[in-house]
Structure formats: C-alpha cells, structure tokens
Amino acid sequence: MSKLEISDLSARVEDKQLLNGVSLTVNGGEIHALMGPNGAGKSTLGYVLMGHPNYQVTGGSVKLDGVELVGKYPEERARAGLFLAFQNPVAVQGVKLSTFLRTAYNQVHPNEKMTIQEFYDKMKLHMKKVGLDESFISRSVNDGFSGGERKRFEILQMVILRPKIVILDEIDSGLDVDALKMVAEEIKEYYNQEVGFLIITHYQRILKDIEPQFVHILIDGKIAMEGDNSISLKIEEEGYDWIRGV
Amino acid sequence: MDVDFKKDEELEKLLRDLKDVKQSDYEFHDNIKPVYSTGKGLTRETVEEISAIKKEPDWMRRLRLKALEVFQSKPVPTWGPDLSGIDWENTSYYNRPDERRTNDWNDVPDQIKETFQKLGIPEIEQKYLAGSVAQYDSEGVYHNLRKVWEDKGVVFMDLDSAIQNYPDLVKDYYCKAVPVSDNKFAALNGAVWSGGSFLYVPKGVQIDMPLQTYFRMNGEATGQFEHTIVVADEGSKVHYIEGCTAPRYDKDSLHSAIVEIYVKKNAKARYTSVQNWSKSVYNMPTKRAWVDENAQMEWVGGSLGSKVTMLYPSSYLRGPHASASNLNIALAGAGTFKDTGAKALHFAPYTSSRIVAKSISIEDGKAIYRGLLRVNKGATHAKSKVQCDALLINDTSSSLTFPHDEIYEPSATFSHEASVGKIGTEELTYLRSRGLSEDEASSMIVLGFLDDVMKEIPMEFAVEMNRLVKLEMSRYGAVG
Ligand SMILES: Nc1ncnc2c1ncn2[C@@H]1O[C@H](COP(=O)(O)OP(=O)(O)O)[C@@H](O)[C@H]1O
Ligand SMILES: [Mg+2]
Numbered sequence: 001m002s003k004l005e006i007s008d009l010s011a012r013v014e015d016k017q018l019l020n021g022v023s024l025t026v027n028g029g030e031i032h033a034l035m036g037p038n039g040a041g042k043s044t045l046g047y048v049l050m051g052h053p054n055y056q057v058t059g060g061s062v063k064l065d066g067v068e069l070v071g072k073y074p075e076e077r078a079r080a081g082l083f084l085a086f087q088n089p090v091a092v093q094g095v096k097l098s099t100f101l102r103t104a105y106n107q108v109h110p111n112e113k114m115t116i117q118e119f120y121d122k123m124k125l126h127m128k129k130v131g132l133d134e135s136f137i138s139r140s141v142n143d144g145f146s147g148g149e150r151k152r153f154e155i156l157q158m159v160i161l162r163p164k165i166v167i168l169d170e171i172d173s174g175l176d177v178d179a180l181k182m183v184a185e186e187i188k189e190y191y192n193q194e195v196g197f198l199i200i201t202h203y204q205r206i207l208k209d210i211e212p213q214f215v216h217i218l219i220d221g222k223i224a225m226e227g228d229n230s231i232s233l234k235i236e237e238e239g240y241d242w243i244r245g246v
Numbered sequence: 247m248d249v250d251f252k253k254d255e256e257l258e259k260l261l262r263d264l265k266d267v268k269q270s271d272y273e274f275h276d277n278i279k280p281v282y283s284t285g286k287g288l289t290r291e292t293v294e295e296i297s298a299i300k301k302e303p304d305w306m307r308r309l310r311l312k313a314l315e316v317f318q319s320k321p322v323p324t325w326g327p328d329l330s331g332i333d334w335e336n337t338s339y340y341n342r343p344d345e346r347r348t349n350d351w352n353d354v355p356d357q358i359k360e361t362f363q364k365l366g367i368p369e370i371e372q373k374y375l376a377g378s379v380a381q382y383d384s385e386g387v388y389h390n391l392r393k394v395w396e397d398k399g400v401v402f403m404d405l406d407s408a409i410q411n412y413p414d415l416v417k418d419y420y421c422k423a424v425p426v427s428d429n430k431f432a433a434l435n436g437a438v439w440s441g442g443s444f445l446y447v448p449k450g451v452q453i454d455m456p457l458q459t460y461f462r463m464n465g466e467a468t469g470q471f472e473h474t475i476v477v478a479d480e481g482s483k484v485h486y487i488e489g490c491t492a493p494r495y496d497k498d499s500l501h502s503a504i505v506e507i508y509v510k511k512n513a514k515a516r517y518t519s520v521q522n523w524s525k526s527v528y529n530m531p532t533k534r535a536w537v538d539e540n541a542q543m544e545w546v547g548g549s550l551g552s553k554v555t556m557l558y559p560s561s562y563l564r565g566p567h568a569s570a571s572n573l574n575i576a577l578a579g580a581g582t583f584k585d586t587g588a589k590a591l592h593f594a595p596y597t598s599s600r601i602v603a604k605s606i607s608i609e610d611g612k613a614i615y616r617g618l619l620r621v622n623k624g625a626t627h628a629k630s631k632v633q634c635d636a637l638l639i640n641d642t643s644s645s646l647t648f649p650h651d652e653i654y655e656p657s658a659t660f661s662h663e664a665s666v667g668k669i670g671t672e673e674l675t676y677l678r679s680r681g682l683s684e685d686e687a688s689s690m691i692v693l694g695f696l697d698d699v700m701k702e703i704p705m706e707f708a709v710e711m712n713r714l715v716k717l718e719m720s721r722y723g724a725v726g
Contacts, residue, residue: 050675050679051679052675052679053671053675054671073678073683073684074675074678074679075678075679075680075681075682075683075684075687077679078678078679078680078681079681083679084679086676086679089676090670090672090673090676092673092676092677092690092691092694093694093695093697094693094694094695094696094697094698095677095690095691095693095694095697099690100677100680100690101680103682103686103690104677104680104681104682105681107680107681107682107683107686108680108681140694140697157680161680161681
C-alpha cells in the first residue's frame with residue numbers, strides 16, 4: 001500500500017514564502033480534501049509536491065513510500081507513482097496527444113509492453129468515459145481545448161498512467177454538472193485500496209460525489225483545521241471566517 | 247471521425263530502429279587516400295587540370311576559366327556571417343576517391359561502400375526510392391535508376407556522366423538559372439565544380455517515388471562543389487531529395503554547391519534536402535528554380551550542423567499562375583551561424599509564393615532569417631505569404647529577421663508574420679510531471695514547434711529530421 005508523507009513542508013517562490021510548515025499524510029485507499037480560500041497556497045502545495053522548478057523548498061520533507069522526493073525531478077516523482085492534475089494545464093503546440101501520452105506511459109511503466117493498437121483501444125475507451133471525442137487523439141496537447149476539455153484530459157492521463165498517489169487541483173472548475181458527473185465517475189472507478197487521493201477544491205460540489213474521509217483546511221500556507229467531511233459542509237454554508245477566528 | 251493508430255505505429259517503429267544513432271555515427275571518417283587530388287590552392291592550372299582529368303568538352307573548360315575570373319574579381323561578402331575563417335589557400339578543391347563509377351553497390355570500393363552502408367543509404371534506396379546517386383568527396387561513385395523510369399526516358403546520373411552522355415541536353419540548362427556571375431561562391435563552383443546530379447524528367451512523366459542523391463564529404467580541409475540540375479519537363483512530376491553529411495575535423499571544409507531546377511509548364515517539382523554538416527563546414531550553396539506557367543515548385547529544407555550556413559533557395563516565378571512554396575527548418579547549435587531564408591521573385595500575373603521558415607537556436611547558436619520578396623510591375627494579382635518563427639533554447643541563443651520587400655505592382659497582396667519564443671518552464675514541467683525526461687520533454691516541444699512543417703514532408707524524412715533534432719538537443723542537454 002502506498003503512502004505520501006508530507007512533514008513540516010515550507011516553500012517559497014522567489015522571495016515570497018507561500019507554505020509554512022504543512023504536514024499531511026495520504027495513505028492508499030484514502031480520500032483527502034484540501035480546502036482553503038483563494039491564494040491560501042493550495043496549488044503551490046501541488047506544484048511543490050510535483051517538483052515544479054519555480055518553487056523552492058525551504059524546509060521539511062515529502063516521502064513517497066518512504067523515499068524522499070524533495071530534490072528529485074518531476075519525472076522521477078511521476079515514475080515513482082505521483083500524479084498532479086493541474087489547475088490550469090498548459091497547451092503544448094504541435095505535440096500530438098497520443099504521442100505525448102504514449103511516451104509518458106512508456107516512461108512510467110517501462111516493463112509493460114502494450115502494442116500501439118492496445119494502447120489506442122484503451123485510450124479510446126477512457127476518452128469515451130470522460131467525454132472526450134476520439135478526434136482529440138490527433139490534436140495537440142491542450143491546444144485550443146476549453147477549460148472543461150483540459151480537465152477531462154487530465155483525468156484521462158490519470159487513468160492511463162495509473163499513479164499511486166493522485167493530487168487533483170480544482171478538477172471541478174470549468175466543468176458543467178453533467179461533465180462533472182462523468183469525471184467523478186471515472187475518478188471513482190479508478191479509486192481503490194491501493195490509490196490515495198488529495199482533492200484540492202474550494203467548492204464542496206465535487207465532494208458530494210467523491211466523499212473524502214479527511215478534510216484539511218489550508219490558510220496562509222498552514223493547515224488551520226482538520227477533521228471529517230462535516231467541515232466541508234460547514235464551509236459551504238459559512239465560508240472560512242469561522243476557521244480564521246479559531 | 248475514425249482515428250487510426252497505424253501511422254503512429256509506423257512512426258514509432260521507424261524511430262525505434264533509429265534510436266541508438268549518435269552524432270559520431272555521422273562524424274566518423276575513413277582513411278581513404280584520394281586516388282587523385284589537385285592539391286591545395288586554386289589557380290588557372292588547377293582548373294585546367296580538373297577539366298583535363300574529366301576529359302570535358304571545350305565549352306565546359308572555357309566556362310570554368312571564365313568562372314574563375316569572376317571568382318577572383320569578387321570580394322568575400324561581408325554583409326552576413328563572418329567568413330574570414332575560410333582558408334582559401336589550404337583548401338583542396340578536387341579529390342577523386344576512385345576511378346570507377348558503377349550502378350552496382352557491389353562494385354563500389356569496400357570502404358566507401360561501408361560508409362554508405364553505415365549511413366543506411368542502400369537500404370533507403372531499396373525501400374523508398376525510384377533512383378539514387380551517391381557521391382563521395384568530389385565524384386559520384388554510384389548511380390542507379392529503376393528500369394521503369396529509364397524506359398520512360400528519365401535521365402538520372404551524376405552531372406559528369408551526363409555531360410559525357412547527354413552533352414546537348416546539359417548545355418541547355420547548365421548555369422542558365424544560376425549564372426556564375428551571381429555571387430562569389432557560385433563563381434567558385436563554376437570554376438571547380440565536380441559531381442552533383444543531373445535529373446531530366448520528360449514531358450508528362452510523373453514519378454511517384456522520390457529520387458535521391460547522397461553526398462558524403464570525407465577529406466579534411468577539402469571543398470565539395472557539386473552542381474545539380476533538375477529539369478521537370480512540361481506536365482511532369484518529380485520529387486528529388488538530397489542528403490549530406492561530413493565528418494568532423496579541426497580544419498574547416500568548404501561546401502559550395504549550385505542547384506538549378508527548371509519546372510516547365512504544368513509541371514510539379516519538389517526538392518527536399520536534409521543536411522547534417524559537421525561543425526567544421528562552411529556551407530554556401532546557391533539554389534534556384536525557374537518556375538514556368540502553371541507550374542509548382544516546392545522547396546523543403548532541413549539544415550542542421552555546419553559552422554556557417556548561408557542559404558536562400560530562390561524561386562523565379564516566370565509564367566502566369568506559377569507557384570512556389572518554401573518550407574525551411576534551420577537548427578543553429580552551439581557555435582553555429584545560420585543565415586538562411588528564401589527568395590521569391592514574381593515576374594508574371596497570378597503567381598503565388600509561400601514561405602514558412604522555422605529556426606531553433608541552441609546555446610550561442612545564431613539563426614538569421616533573410617528573405618527577399620520581389621513583385622515586378624505587371625505581375626498582377628501576385629500573392630505572397632511569409633511566416634518566420636524562431637525558438638530560442640538558451641539565454642545566449644539568438645535570432646534575427648531581415649525580410650526585404652520590393653513590390654512594384656499595386657495589385658499584389660502579401661503578408662509577413664514573425665514570432666520569437668522560448669521553451670517555457672510551464673510546458674517543460676507539465677511534460678516532465680508525466681514522466682518525460684528533460685531531454686525528451688524539450689525535444690518534444692521543439693518538434694512540436696516544427697510540426698506544421700513536418701506534417702507537410704514525407705514521413706521518412708520527417709523521421710530523419712526528428713532524429714537529427716533529437717540528437718542535437720540531447721547533445722546540449724541542459725535547457726533553460
Ligand atoms: N510564481 C509565483 N510568483 C509570485 N506569487 C505567486 C506565484 N505562484 C503563486 N503565487 C502567489 O502565492 C499565493 C498562493 O497561490 P496558490 O497556491 O495558487 O493559491 P490557491 O491555489 O490556494 O488559490 C497567491 O497569493 C499567489 O498570487
Ligand atoms: Mg489554486
């Protein structure tokens with residue numbers, strides 16, 4: 001069973017301190033929600049966990065299955081089983097979606113031999129499930145995709161790459177009700193006792209479909225409160241002020 | 247829309263076959279002593295000697311001597327890259343590898359054959375080509391044309407053989423589109439030229455498979471001066487390809503070719519060249535096409551390696567509705583100066599031209615786009631579209647654009663677009679977060695940048711470009 005252990009993690013971008021000692025553990029089979037007001041540092045945490053070069057770790061550690069990730073390249077983290085669905089996935093002009101995904105797949109699962117035909121079949125099956133038309137296979141990565149299409153593609157990448165620990169950053173934004181349902185179904189189908197989820201959101205919406213066992217509230221780069229899903233319901237009604245007051 | 251995996255599968259297979267190729271696979275050199283060399287330096291005697299060895303007709307000898315005078319009278323151009331490193335005195339202008347020329351690979355001397363085998367040439371011929379010529383240093387060593395095309399009257403051989411076998415045909419075209427007075431390097435070629443190909447496609451003959459010439463420059467501090475002529479007679483169709491490589495030496499070598507293409511009425515010609523020169527080569531070819539009424543000319547070029555390259559394939563649109571397109575990729579690695587571009591000259595009504603130039607600069611590599619668009623008075627309704635995109639890999643990389651327009655016809659329409667970009671951290675991080683290494687991610691981004699050109703060139707050559715770009719990218723590693 002996999003385990004992501006974040007201990008006392010601090011980080012900054014340029015001279016701006018954004019994370020101030022975050023500790024959080026996600027085990028396989030668990031669903032965690034990370035909530036917090038705009039600008040709290042939620043996306044920053046995702047980037048730092050993934051090893052984005054613009055963010056500098058100033059203290060603490062991140063371990064995946066006991067192995068330290070701090071100092072490792074993003075690709076090493078991906079190959080170790082970590083996955084981040086970006087809040088705003090970037091477009092990469094001219095890079096064909098299928099070429100990108102297959103290259104990534106071969107890197108993450110070097111010992112699995114899947115023919116191109118099998119790979120296409122699998123891609124097409126899941127594209128259907130997340131609601132992406134087959135024609136997207138030949139399009140450039142995220143190029144000209146709507147916000148919602150980008151989110152669907154993030155989930156497609158997740159199911160194809162089969163990570164052990166999944167961070168979903170605002171996966172619900174940009175999706176209408178029906179789309180959210182499809183995406184949530186796909187996430188639930190992927191969810192099992194081996195996989196741990198950290199769902200970053202500031203709406204309660206997605207948490208109705210995918211119910212977390214743990215909720216963490218991030219304010220000013222620190223975990224301000226933790227508990228079960230009842231916190232998210234209270235935030236839905238009252239916002240974050242009552243937590244700041246604690 | 248049904249999306250098929252077959253094309254990806256084919257591409258992946260090709261790439262896998264080519265996976266372990268290293269730059270050194272191109273840069274190796276053979277210890278072959280030329281059987282004949284004119285030695286170092288260039289005088290009237292050198293030129294006479296070359297002509298005598300080749301037992302040329304007198305008209306050619308006289309043209310050579312005239313060209314030598316032009317060469318000696320013209321100064322080295324100073325408006326572009328620094329050419330002061332060309333060591334005119336210490337260059338050998340003619341090296342002949344072997345006496346024989348053959349149309350059977352088995353008869354090619356072993357070591358030369360091995361070189362071409364290492365480069366995969368005979369295999370490519372078998373799979374993809376209608377005909378092929380191989381040149382080693384100054385001379386063609388092999389040429390072959392599939393019988394179906396020979397029977398239809400197609401002529402494809404090295405230019406020296408063509409002068410012996412078809413002197414009148416050659417004379418009609420030799421140095422008509424590119425007169426030796428054009429520039430110093432064309433004049434030099436006119437004086438000492440050797441090798442190159444002659445391709446004649448008769449009226450109405452449409453060849454579906456490409457024909458290729460492969461040039462291998464082996465000697466150190468030598469010059470390669472091939473002259474290539476392609477004639478697509480009325481209503482014909484042809485795709486001609488050139489590949490070039492050279493080993494790496496400490497002493498610089500000079501490559502100064504002439505390529506002349508004649509696209510007659512209603513004909514269609516495509517010229518593709520993939521050049522991967524080593525970093526000690528000055529590459530200064532002059533390439534030009536005459537495009538007649540309703541004919542189409544397509545230039546596709548990938549220029550990698552070399553120390554300095556100055557290359558501006560030109561299209562002279564001479565008849566109504568003639569069109570030219572120019573797709574060019576220039577990669578300027580460390581220490582390389584790429585001064586490349588295209589010229590389109592509209593002389594007739596309803597002519598059109600399209601130029602897409604993409605450049606990539608790595609480390610201190612410098613890529614310059616230099617273009618000319620000229621529309622003469624009377625070339626009514628001429629149309630032109632120019633697009634130049636530059637990608638800079640490192641902070642020290644640079645790129646500049648010098649478009650030059652001379653428009654004398656008010657009804658002409660034209661547009662210019664230019665962009666300069668860098669490989670973004672966000673794109674790199676995104677790809678890497680999915681498991682791609684930095685090298686893989688950056689070469690994927692670079693190939694993505696080139697994609698709109700790659701899509702238009704035949705798959706095997708896109709693959710070759712793909713591989714060369716990846717090679718070049720991985721040699722410099724760090725990106726940022
Ligand atoms: N690259 C950056 N440079 C400067 N400030 C940044 C950068 N990235 C994020 N920030 C700032 O850090 C804070 C936290 O951002 P973020 O992690 O995106 O918040 P959240 O996802 O919780 O809304 C914000 O104030 C944001 O403006
Ligand atoms: Mg955010």
